[in-house]
Amino acid sequence: MIQTSLLDDEIKSLELPIERDQFLRTIIRELAGTLQDVVGIEEAAGFLNVVGYRTGQHVNQIYHNGLQLSNLSREQVTAVLVDWKRRIQGDFYVIEESDEKIVLGNRRCPFAEQVEGREAMCVMTSNIFGAIAADNLGYARVELKDTIARGAKECTVIIHLKPSEEVEEFAGQEYFKI
Template identity: 85%
Template structure:
């Protein structure tokens, strides 16, 4: 008969690069990559749009409840976006904030190296930012100008707060639900 406790102890003592955060990032990366490979990047982004938008609504409600507010101001929206990313190990900061737009930079992706080559994962950020901004300010159009996933050193994200006559097909529009 095999002594399972000695095998169990041997396995438990292994130092392996396996932990929950890394596992979840890898799962999302592989999901995004599989979607990109099977249905194409546009369709993959479509699926991830839905997930990101619903997540954005959830995150928005968490902050609204914690602040005991039904609606956040522009400054509060900016602070929430930065705080939320900080809490998930991103490093976002304000480049510019006006009544027309919020421009954020990011030095560290919460998905870490898992985001490289998986541009469709960036739509999660776009949708979460868009959902939070639009639900509180009435409208948002999010443009991912630079992303770490596309090989940039940092991300640059512009959240336009006013509709524009100029159509920009690289940006996604969001409206208050």
């Protein structure tokens, strides 16, 4: 019994890069990677679309409750998107904001290095942003122009707020108020 206690103490004293946040990011990375490898990036993104959209609805409700509002203005939506990413250790900032679009930059992904090479993980951001923007403003098309996952130094995310023929030319996912 003494031997086991000494071994336990020795193992507990090790300084290892193991903690909950890193563990959860690793699980999501491996899940996204496995999906990408098994079913392809488009299908993997489809699975993660569902998870991201449901998460977006949940995050939206948290902010509605916190602000005691049933609907958010465009300015509030922008502030919520930046704040939410900050709270999960992203570094998003506003590049441009108008009635037509919200353009956000990002210097640090919440998934950190785990996102590299896992483009499907970016659909989480797209869906959460799209769900929040569409639920409050009626419509959103989220374009992931640049992403750290694809090797860019920073992300650029464009949230188009009005459908238009011009917007049809851009890649992106559309979202509508339910």
